[in-house]
Amino acid sequence: MAELEITNLRKVFGDEDETIVAVDDLSLDIEDGEFVILVGPSGCGKSTTLRCIAGLEEPTSGDVRLAGQSLLDKRPSNRDIAMVFQNYALYPHMTAFGNMAFSLEMGTDLPRDEIRRRVEDAAELLEISELLEQRPGELSGGQQQRVALGRAIVREPEVFLLDEPLSNLDAKLRSSMRAELQELQNQLGVTTIYVTHDQTEAMTMGDRIAILNQGKLQQFGTPLECYHEPNNQFVAGFIGSPSMNFLEMAYTDGVLDNGHVQYHAPQSLLDHIPPNTSNLVVGIRPEHIETNADPGDQNVINVVIEVVEPMGDRTILYTSIGEEPIIISSAEEEIIEEGSEIPIHFPPDKMHLFDRTSGESLRAYERASPLAEVK
Amino acid sequence: MAARFNLESLPSWRIVAIHVILMTAAILAIAPFVYAFLTSIKPSPEILGAPLQPITPNPTIEHYITFWTEHPFDRWVLNSLILTTGAVFASLLLDSLAGFALAKGEFRGRYGIFLLVIGTFIIPPQAIMVPLFVQMGWIGWQNTYWGIMILIISAPFGVFLMRQFYLSISDSYLEAARMAGANTFQIYFKIILPMGKSALAALAIFKFIFMWGAFLWPLIIVDSGAMFPIPVGLGLFEGQYGDTPWGQVLAASLLTAAPVLVAYILAQEAFMKGIALQGGVKG
Amino acid sequence: MLAELQANIKTIHARIDDTSWDAFTNPDSELAWYVLVGPKLFLFLTIFVFPFFFAIWMSIHEWHMLAAEHQFLGLDNYTRMLVDSRFIDSFVNTVIYTLGLTLSVPIALFLAILINKNIRGSAFYSAAIFVPVVISWVVVSLIWMWIYNPDIGMLNALLEAVGLPTSQWTRGVRTALPSLIIIGIWKTVGFNLVIFLAGLRGLPESYYEAATVAGANSWQKFRYITMPLLKPTTFFVVLVVLITAFREFTPMFVITDGGPVTATHTIVYYFYIVGFERGQMGYASAMAVVLLIVVFVISIIQQRTWGQDVDY
């Protein structure tokens, strides 16, 4: 079948004087029919990776193989890959039909009526049959998005590449298109690589997500794996919203200390700290911080709430420990007032520990066991 | 975007003043043509005798007829038509091809060629007319349409304009076409050419005005009355007489201006845009 | 060893196949781009670049139109210009004419600002003022020639009617060049106006709103917002006016024939007379080179003094 293997992909831009490593030794094995999200901040190399797969860029080294065959010496049009561009790249002078038929007319020898059949089928699937004679200028953003998808679908490719396809839509349309895209991908069963910088899209849409930073792969796993077991501090901070709180702490004799608070770590936590490690970063997700702690507990921290943002289902509280800002996402219904002092508590089983120099994860929090099996 | 001013903030006397100034400017711009037309339908004695009488009681088209029958005006019109057709079409083709390559192509020497375009910009065409005249002699192109056209066709302006326009087209259009399996020529014909229609129209108008009004180079390269474009025919015709037949001169001038004027009235916006684009291009 | 050789040959063959004559089929071929840019490049080289050097070469030779041999002269053609009073007159006239035509810039800016106030009919006004731009120089020259005619022209008739003194206009030694300057301004105002309008329309409205809130009057808005922001446009307009005016030919040829005497000789006019009527192409080429240098220097000076912060 059509697994896509990316091995040691490397792409360097620029000349001898000044080089930028866009993609650095990236390897991904993508299974047939899988929906993979490439996510990361802008400039992390995710688009470059996509363009190397599409054949729009030539990798400096490494290989891209589809069903065991290298794609590198094939032209973009012969790779059995279709791509949806961020700005859709719909030709303004062609009708929706013309746009969708264009690649079949250019790249294949299909007879006219076969082309028409394929375009009409795709249009029906996307519910744009009545828009086929209109030009992109007459279509709304969502409709253009569908035409762009249709243009990829008619080629019946082995792999879909989607480059931030939802970024030009308004928020409401975006969330409905997310579900629709997922359903479409399920229906077609085509291997799909989806590039985005939006971690919500990453979390909700993909079978697996590959998180990139500065050209390097940080983690490749299911959304829940990345959420619960981040490989490193970057992944931990990137996934989840609001993002994880980090505190730099020194470790001595069972006590974590950052100069303002002391945390008496239980043994379950201490086991994960390698010997001779004294500098740690402690991470805790805003939704895991407890605000109704028992004031008698020795690990309770009293903080002053600076800003309160009620969201309805939960409340976002902004505070700080020393210089470090701390965000708390509280599901409690009781109303906390700005300026009030409350005791908070970091449950030890939900704490993450990271090596301060390398950022590598020392301990992910222990989670309910069934999740570990999801892959 | 536009820096529009609030109308209400202007006192009415200022609006009136603005109208008066602009109306005066507009009248000054158009009056010579109107008056030339009114004169061209006057009988000759009135032209000489009553310059200030605006409208003649006895309109006549005798000057138009005389001019047309005594001079090969029809042939000059045909010459001008041939020249503008050929020059406009060839310019659009060559400029859009080269502009496309310079805007979107990836090939060695692209930057050097672009520098050459910029460089030829500052060469005034007059400065190379003498050697070009000699060169045209070498290949037997003196007294040919090709000799006249080639200088207008070669001008760098169009390449620059088209390149500038194509730069504004997102690369993803070309990449999408590449992925669809189109080669460079198909991309040019199916994507680039249709998407650049507005810039092509502006360039066409620009070249049309330029070729239709070209004077010095045709005057140099052509010495047969049969090959004159209208401006040269007209310009030399006036000099032939000691006593200029003004009725005929004005009639012929207006006949020459008529196609451009009609085109201008029909596509006034496009004309101004075509010229203004030059401003947008900035040198 | 042999296997390696065969493999090498195979890769070489593959490479030859890749780069062979497939500009029309291979989408990635560099050759295709050369085919696209080739024709225009050829024209540039033969119609601009080669004649450019050819002109320089001709200018250091005695080159008569009909002569078969061309004697080397060195810089004689250039030194000859310095003592040729007709050339000096031409040069001076060209400078005066060019400077005179820059008057069209403030006029155009003034009209553009008025039109930009978007009073009713402003589209008509700009369209009307633009008409002279699209009409060819020969037609314009002939019509103005008649207007200026001292005996039967309407201008003198008008002046007489309102009791003002008349003039010889293009036939007077002193008045000929100013008369041509008036035509030049009349013909270029529309062009400059349209470019200024485009520039004004591109100015962000928020600046003006901010200034209004700050209590600036119209003059202050013009002085502190419009003028600085319009500097690149003004730079461009002045440059175009200088360069086109410097090589004007048609009105001098059609209306005055360079006269009376040398009153309206300009560089290009005299260049035409020398090169194509007298056939002294070497000398004419020397003038062409001077023209080229002057136009080049104008561009440079413009760039240096005005254009430092102009984004090319």
Added chain:
Amino acid sequence: MTAAVLVAAYLLSLGEQGHNEPILGGVITFTAVGLGLIWISYVNREFTGMSKVRILGFMMLVMAVVSYLWPHRPWPTAV
């Protein structure tokens, strides 16, 4: 080689004044432009308004015939 030079010389001489009555240069120009426009109008479905281009193309061909049939008359020579 000489054949190529002769062909080139002949091609360059097309449309020259000596060959110019009937107006060969006009015939060539109008035919080329007309055929070009008609070709584009058939090849490029992506353009809008192709029928107009086609009409223009055929008008160019008509102009080619017109220039071929243009009446001969003595033309004035240089002034």
